[in-house]
Amino acid sequence: xxxxxxxxxxxxxxxxxxxxxxxxxxxxxxxxxxxxxxxxxxxxxxxxxxxxxxxxxxxxxxxxxxxxxxxxxxxxxxxxxxxxxxxxxxxxxxxxxxxxxxxxxxxxxxxxxxxxxxxxxxxxxxxxxxxxxxxxxxxxxxxxxxxxxxxxxxxxxxxxxxxxxxxxxxxxxxxxxxxxxxxxxxxxxxxxx
Numbered sequence: 001x002x003x004x005x006x007x008x009x010x011x012x013x014x015x016x017x018x019x020x021x022x023x024x025x026x027x028x029x030x031x032x033x034x035x036x037x038x039x040x041x042x043x044x045x046x047x048x049x050x051x052x053x054x055x056x057x058x059x060x061x062x063x064x065x066x067x068x069x070x071x072x073x074x075x076x077x078x079x080x081x082x083x084x085x086x087x088x089x090x091x092x093x094x095x096x097x098x099x100x101x102x103x104x105x106x107x108x109x110x111x112x113x114x115x116x117x118x119x120x121x122x123x124x125x126x127x128x129x130x131x132x133x134x135x136x137x138x139x140x141x142x143x144x145x146x147x148x149x150x151x152x153x154x155x156x157x158x159x160x161x162x163x164x165x166x167x168x169x170x171x172x173x174x175x176x177x178x179x180x181x182x183x184x185x186x187x188x189x190x191x192x193x
Contacts (some may be wrong), residue, residue: 013053044090074099084109121161136162156180163187184187 013033023043039062047067053075060080068088073095082104084092090108095115100122108128111134118138127147134154141161148168153156155175156162162180164171166188176184182192 069094073097078102079104089177 004123013035014034014037016037017034018028018038019042020038021042021110023045024047025045026047027044027045027054028048028050029052030048030050030147031052033055034057035055036057037054037182038056039056041062043063044067045065045067047064047065048070048081048110049067050070050101052069052071053073054077055075057074057077059074059082062079062082062087064082064084065086066088066089069084070089071093075097078100079096081104082101084106087109089114091110092114094111095117096119097115097117097167099116099119101116101119101124102122104121104124106129107125108129110130111129112132114131116134116136116139119136119140119184120145121139121141121144123142124144125147126145126149129146131149131154132152134151134160136154136156138158139156139162141159141163144162145168146162146164149164151164151174152170153173154171154173157175157177158180159177160180160183162183163186164184165167166184171184
């Protein structure tokens with residue numbers, strides 16, 4: 001297993017490296033890409049990541065405690081157990097494309113204009129989350145909670161499986177498509193034929 005010791009700033013990156021179980025503290029990564037890397041149970045503590053792409057990476061139980069994540073993109077990644085509220089900041093600029101997102105906690109943070117494109121959500125939480133103008137286009141949700149979220153102007157076009165209580169979440173001017181929009185009615189226990 002290769003141990004990463006140096007900070008990195010540049011236009012290339014890291015490919016096929018297994019960082020499982022490693023602790024990386026006070027590192028800075030800027031303008032780089034991690035491709036097919038494994039971060040299972042890795043700890044990136046008090047790190048600064050800016051303009052970083054994760055492509056086809058496994059981020060299962062990766063700990064970003066006290067780290068700063070700015071302009072981060074996750075493409076075709078498996079992300080399990082991510083807890084953003086442990087990061088240094090509470091405002092995030094993140095993009096997710098074709099990711100599997102399981103047991104993640106996106107509570108108590110601001111993710112304005114965040115993009116989730118064709119992601120598969122399982123057992124994840126958005127509670128007191130500011131998601132104005134965020135996009136969940138083509139996402140599939142399974143047992144994922146939206147509670148007391150601001151979803152104004154958010155897009156759920158071609159998304160399915162979400163259950164959002166319109167009494168608890170602000171959904172003004174949000175976009176939904178049929179049949180997914182019926183997830184807004186689940187909380188009322190009605191039957192639609």
